[in-house]
Amino acid sequence: MEILLDIIRSVDYNILLLIADRLRGGMLDPVMTMLSLIGNGGAVWITLAVLLLFFRKTRRAGAAMLLAMLAGFLVGNLWLKELVMRPRPFVTHSDLTALLAPGDRWSFPSGHALSSFAAATALWCFHKKTGVLALVLAALIAFSRLYASVHYPTDVLAGMLIGIVLGHAAAFLTDRIIDTFHSIRLRKGDK
Known part of the structure; x- marks a missing residue:
């Protein structure tokens, strides 16, 4: 098991080193920094979700996005990060420098x-075309974290997978909850 973990750690580090050596230091730096910043605190996704709540056709998607992000925050930030306590790549490897402040330890x-894929997946469950665009943005935000050397590839992969699962779960729950309330309202209207 330890050998497998050593291989994963080596691959993680070498991917970051490749990105830092081959891609960083040019015109991509401000683009990747901006992508990372719009993902801070899920700001772009929360803004989009709240806007979607105002329209009947997109209300379920907005609610599912908010639910998915809340679940992601609880699972990822409050539980897993504190359980695993993995140091940032630039802390562990002095030859990697962070392009920006990571936000937490x-x-x-x-x-x-996690938040990007949770929100984008929830949106995709209700609106496929817009959801595909959101998934592309989610992937760019996730890659920006590698580019900035503030996450390992396995951190991003785990966040992506957990986000996708939570996005699907939130879409399913949102559908069931809203359908239940709608049915109750219709039954009360019949009496």
Whole structure:
């Protein structure tokens, strides 16, 4: 098991080193910094979700996005990060420098990837075309965290997978809850 973990750690580090050596230091730096910043605290996703709540056709998607992000915050930030306590790549490897301040101490899982994929997946469950665009943005935000050397690839992968699961679960629950309330309201109207 320890050999497998050593291999994963080595691959994680080498991918970050490759990104830092081959991609960083040019015109991509401000773009990736901006992508990472709009993902801070799920700001872009919360804003979008709240806007979607105002329209009947998109209300379920907005509610599901907020539910998915809340679940992601609880699972990722409050539970897993504190359980695993994995240091950031630039802390562990002095040859990696962070492009920006990471926001908190721990690396696993990536909160940016988790919230982005949770929200984008929830949106995709209700609106496929818009959801695909949101998933592309989620992937760019997740990659920006690697680019900035503030997460390992396995942090981002874990955040992405947990986010996708929570996005689907939130969409399912939102559908059931809203349908239940709608049915109750209709039955009360019949009496």
